[in-house]
Amino acid sequence: MSAFPISRRQLLVAASGAVAAPLAFAQTWPTRPVRLVVAGPAGGSADLVARLVSEPLSKELGQPVIVDNRPGAAGAIAVGELLQAQRDGHTLLVGVNSLVSEIPHIVKLRWDMFKEVRPLAELARGGLVLVGHPSAPGKDLKELVAYAKANPGKLNYASYSPGTLSHVLGLQLNQAAGIQLVHVGYKGSTPALADVMGNHVPLMFDGLATSLPLLKGGKIKAYAVSSPQRAPQLPDVPTFREAGYPQLDALGWMGLWSTPDAPAAAQQRVREATLKVLSDAGVRTRMLDTGFEAGSPRTTEEMAKVLKTDYDRVGGVLQSINFKPE
CATH class of the missing domain: 3.40.190.150 (Bordetella uptake gene, domain 1)
Known part of the structure; x- marks a missing residue:
């Protein structure tokens, strides 16, 4: 036992100080x-x-x-x-x-x-959007999947980096739809989108922030978005869930x-x-x-x-x- 017993008042003072210190820090931070x-x-x-x-x-x-x-x-x-x-x-x-x-x-x-x-x-x-060159097969995802089933291994899709969601969503679409899209990995959205616009790679899973200006300009087209709800910027583009592929829900x-x-x-x-x-x-x-x-x-x-x-x-x-x- 301590030779100097702590009073209830001292405990309360100490406790109030412990509470006040972080509060005071928050009020003065950042310095x-x-x-x-x-x-x-x-x-x-x-x-x-x-x-x-x-x-x-x-x-x-x-x-x-x-x-x-x-x-x-x-x-x-x-x-x-x-x-x-x-x-x-x-x-x-x-x-x-x-x-x-x-x-x-x-x-x-x-x-x-x-x-x-x-x-x-x-x-x-924001979700990712499956985009394609204007001449890419199908006016919607259903027609695209039908073409891919009839032509296994003949359609490529780009990602902005191997192993990222841009790559993984293509793998999941392959599994869910029973198709064989072939992955082509890039180092960033910019070079990948350039090749989509040039029709060197017909498809890509991309972030909306980088695809939106090109979609508005008609340089690429959109099939579906991975967000649970439709993107406010693309109200006419369905979600993958709406198209029958809830496995591709991703934000x-x-x-x-x-x-x-x-x-x-x-x-x-x-x-x-x-x-x-x-x-x-x-x-x-x-x-x-x-x-x-x-x-x-x-x-x-x-x-x-x-x-x-x-x-x-x-x-x-x-x-x-x-x-x-x-």
Whole structure:
């Protein structure tokens, strides 16, 4: 027993101090500019979303929010930049969910992504769209599948990178429809779309953000979207579920990430400020213009659960074709 007994009043004072400390930290944080490390090049999807939210987020946090593009190595360079930075919440990552759910299946990383990064907020979301050259077979998915069944192995489809959802959805369509689309992997949407427009590869599973301008210009056509509901930007394009392939339900989302060991109060402040930004009608409208919908207010725990489900799904499909990481 202690020679100096602690009174009930002292315990209450200590407890109130423990509660007040994080609150005071949250009120004074950030103390310098916040850096958004973007897992993608300037002009890419992650960059567009980061720049869309950076200015209103700066107003909410009371400090400049700086966009820092670190493309390359399937997002691993950006993740490394986050992990090497001071763990005080002033450096955050903007990147797609595939950094956790897909990339570990594709590239041999030196980190366990489920332990090294933590999703704070879902910034934007959207499904993939199966697009094709205007002369590609079929006016809709039913006719395309019929042609593919009659001509096994004669239709190619592009992905923006082997092992990603853009690749996996084609494999799932093959399995679900009993067809043999042949995969052609690229390094990014831009070169893949260029070959689709040139009719070198007739089909591609792509993100709406990069395909939308070409769809509006009539340079490519759309068969179906992977989102559970029709994309607001393409109200006449059915979902894969509507077309009879619920297996292809899939949403990609852009997240704002931190390291788990950043101060909890800083993480919470960033999350609350971000959700406020995303609730703004003007931000939501501009998000639609980029090809995304504003992210949902899912909790970190809910996002982590979805990441694990998607990780297992992608891994199972890739294992079925003996896909090996680089």
